Amino acid sequence: METEVPSSTGSRWSRVASSLPVRNVQDLAACPEEMTAQNLERYIRPDIGVLVEKSSEVPVIDLGKLFNPRFVEEEAARLRFACEDWGFFQLVNHGIADEIITNIRSDIQSFFQLPLEVKCAYAQVPGSLQGYGQSFVVSEGQKLDWCDRFSIIAQPPQARDMKYWPTQPRTFRKSINDYSSELMKIIGSVVHFIAKALNIDLKLMDDKYVSQVLRMNYYPPCMTMAEKVLGLSPHSDASFLTILLEINSVEGLQIKRHNAWITVKPNPKALLVNVGDFLEIMSNGKYKSVEHRVTINANQERLTISAFHFPSLDGVVAPMTTITEERILYKTMGVEEYLKIFMSNKLEGKSALDHAKLS
Numbered sequence: 001m002e003t004e005v006p007s008s009t010g011s012r013w014s015r016v017a018s019s020l021p022v023r024n025v026q027d028l029a030a031c032p033e034e035m036t037a038q039n040l041e042r043y044i045r046p047d048i049g050v051l052v053e054k055s056s057e058v059p060v061i062d063l064g065k066l067f068n069p070r071f072v073e074e075e076a077a078r079l080r081f082a083c084e085d086w087g088f089f090q091l092v093n094h095g096i097a098d099e100i101i102t103n104i105r106s107d108i109q110s111f112f113q114l115p116l117e118v119k120c121a122y123a124q125v126p127g128s129l130q131g132y133g134q135s136f137v138v139s140e141g142q143k144l145d146w147c148d149r150f151s152i153i154a155q156p157p158q159a160r161d162m163k164y165w166p167t168q169p170r171t172f173r174k175s176i177n178d179y180s181s182e183l184m185k186i187i188g189s190v191v192h193f194i195a196k197a198l199n200i201d202l203k204l205m206d207d208k209y210v211s212q213v214l215r216m217n218y219y220p221p222c223m224t225m226a227e228k229v230l231g232l233s234p235h236s237d238a239s240f241l242t243i244l245l246e247i248n249s250v251e252g253l254q255i256k257r258h259n260a261w262i263t264v265k266p267n268p269k270a271l272l273v274n275v276g277d278f279l280e281i282m283s284n285g286k287y288k289s290v291e292h293r294v295t296i297n298a299n300q301e302r303l304t305i306s307a308f309h310f311p312s313l314d315g316v317v318a319p320m321t322t323i324t325e326e327r328i329l330y331k332t333m334g335v336e337e338y339l340k341i342f343m344s345n346k347l348e349g350k351s352a353l354d355h356a357k358l359s
Ligand SMILES: O=C(O)CCC(=O)C(=O)O
Pocket: 215, 217, 232, 237, 244, 252, 253, 292, 294, 304, 305, 306
């Protein structure tokens, strides 16, 4: 492996996001004899809760309609409602070529099928955010997620450590690169319509989505106690906007709504977009960064790729006084400072957003 020192932006990211090492769950789940009560103890949650609603549909937004003068007004109103009321929407007619989606799906599946040592080797990038395993493991006693993740910085081009990106499967770098670039275009369009909906100058949002971190999530099935573990603990995203692609249409994502957990039905044609903490702060709470989590299946694995879009680490995010005549509810937050709070053990059960709220 090459040992060149990654770019300074890369190492700054890694200072923000360090994690304690834990065992890979894909490996654990593949060894029935190791699925002992003792080995599973750190994953079992006493508090999963059963308030699950199945019926409600996450709003669907058609990107084609937003670009069509005949439909734009109606569709923009639906976008506004989705961001205010749900914090989530399914983006259809997004325009990414089928081939690009098919390739990223197939390469992520192949990547997670590689032997553990191979995947781990790709993760050993000194001073970089790139990593394989679980993020956010900050204390020895913490409950663990039933999930393995592989993260990389994908944008901006000068900050990514492309030379360390996996070369297996052979087409992986190209698939990641193509998918990442397409998302940058889409996010630009979505932000354009969000700025319109909020009635603010688009320029004020230009710098809010320049960085993109991709996280590929692998949730193994858990035969023995699927209903007692979580793939991902409840959280809101410390991003401006997140775009999720479900790789294999296996259910698992739940959104908190009116104090119940709503299971999102996979839609292979859609990208799932959600408002992150930075957009909540910027919109002075008008748009909501909603809590979500991932549950586990007994027999089927689930795979997804999350794309988190952020301002640059040097940036700040402040509530836009023009959006609202109401009282300012959030502090001006440095992006790096906020991410450090989000990923640190200083939360003491509070959400990172609480640190951004003015009392
Ligand atoms: O994998 C999923 O369904 C959700 C992932 C997610 O919420 C995240 O990566 O922040």
